[in-house]
Amino acid sequence: MEYQASVNKLTQPLVQHLIDNADKLRLGVQVLENGCTVIDAGINVPGGLEAGRIIAEICLGGMGTVSISHSAYTQNWPLSVNVHTGNPVLGCLGSQYAGWSLSHEKYYALGSGPARAMAKKLKDGQEEPVEELYKELAYADKFETTALVIENDAIPPLAIIEKVAAACQIEPSKLTIIVTPTSSLAGGVQVVARVLEVAMHKAHALHFPLENIVDGSGSAPICPPHPNFVKAMGRTNDAILFAGQVHLFVKGSDADAEKLAKELPSSTSKDYGKPFAEIFKQYEYDFFKIDAMLFSPASVIVTAVESGKSFRAGQLDNALLDQSFGL
Numbered sequence: 001m002e003y004q005a006s007v008n009k010l011t012q013p014l015v016q017h018l019i020d021n022a023d024k025l026r027l028g029v030q031v032l033e034n035g036c037t038v039i040d041a042g043i044n045v046p047g048g049l050e051a052g053r054i055i056a057e058i059c060l061g062g063m064g065t066v067s068i069s070h071s072a073y074t075q076n077w078p079l080s081v082n083v084h085t086g087n088p089v090l091g092c093l094g095s096q097y098a099g100w101s102l103s104h105e106k107y108y109a110l111g112s113g114p115a116r117a118m119a120k121k122l123k124d125g126q127e128e129p130v131e132e133l134y135k136e137l138a139y140a141d142k143f144e145t146t147a148l149v150i151e152n153d154a155i156p157p158l159a160i161i162e163k164v165a166a167a168c169q170i171e172p173s174k175l176t177i178i179v180t181p182t183s184s185l186a187g188g189v190q191v192v193a194r195v196l197e198v199a200m201h202k203a204h205a206l207h208f209p210l211e212n213i214v215d216g217s218g219s220a221p222i223c224p225p226h227p228n229f230v231k232a233m234g235r236t237n238d239a240i241l242f243a244g245q246v247h248l249f250v251k252g253s254d255a256d257a258e259k260l261a262k263e264l265p266s267s268t269s270k271d272y273g274k275p276f277a278e279i280f281k282q283y284e285y286d287f288f289k290i291d292a293m294l295f296s297p298a299s300v301i302v303t304a305v306e307s308g309k310s311f312r313a314g315q316l317d318n319a320l321l322d323q324s325f326g327l
Contacts, residue, residue, distance in 0.1 A: 041187065053189055055180060060095055094134070195218035218297060237295070266294055
């Protein structure tokens with residue numbers, strides 16, 4: 001891949017900004033006995049929308065901008081998160097995607113952010129990425145510090161922190177773990193800010209050539225938080241499934257661009273049609289039983305940059321959004 005920028009180098013100032021402005025952003029910062037810095041963005045502190053916005057930019061590997069604004073594109077939910085990256089493959093898949101599975105005893109979490117690109121494991125005596133995806137992206141990063149974002153309502157145990165540091169080949173003192181509960185304001189923003197990333201992930205699942213995606217942006221309404229984990233998670237998903245809008249700019253033929261547009265929206269999934277929390281319950285809270293094609297934005301535009309033609313598919317569903325958000 002071209003433009004092999006370091007996602008860890010780019011995010012370091014953003015991580016430092018969280019630490020330096022923790023009081024203003026209502027974050028908790030603690031240094032553990034092993035030297036790792038843990039930032040609490042909503043467990044024992046209020047956190048907030050702005051903290052979530054900055055954390056979303058960290059998740060993107062410093063490759064994109066995330067803003068919060070008011071918009072009239074949904075009937076009842078004007079507060080929106082807007083995401084743009086000029087390198088959507090590296091920013092979204094190479095950093096923001098929650099692809100690192102971490103567990104210890106009863107603690108389980110998915111890790112996202114720039115640490116993923118540094119994580120290595122030994123296989124048959126050879127060093128290789130923890131995630132197979134990086135082989136396909138032909139990307140690896142190395143930097144003196146790193147950060148990992150975890151969506152959970154508890155600080156990870158030391159065993160997981162040591163595992164992350166070891167995989168990234170750094171001392172724990174050079175590692176920052178940012179924890180965002182799904183039910184928190186910051187957690188809600190950083191999940192909804194994945195609106196572009198889910199489109200990229202689905203494009204990858206549809207075998208669209210990633211090297212042909214040259215730019216992208218997306219937006220989705222910020223959901224009201226909910227104290228119940230399943231309902232909170234459902235709302236963050238539904239913000240994207242029912243009202244997420246994405247615009248991709250691609251190289252290649254008009255036919256390929258049109259095909260991608262038609263296949264991308266969430267409404268193409270057999271599981272589309274009711275709030276995510278209900279679907280999750282229907283499948284006995286087993287993520288892997290849910291149709292993977294559901295995880296995508298409601299409405300998409302795909303522009304073929306070589307011809308100038310654009311193709312649009314999908315639509316917003318205000319009724320389902322209101323039902324999910326508890327109006």
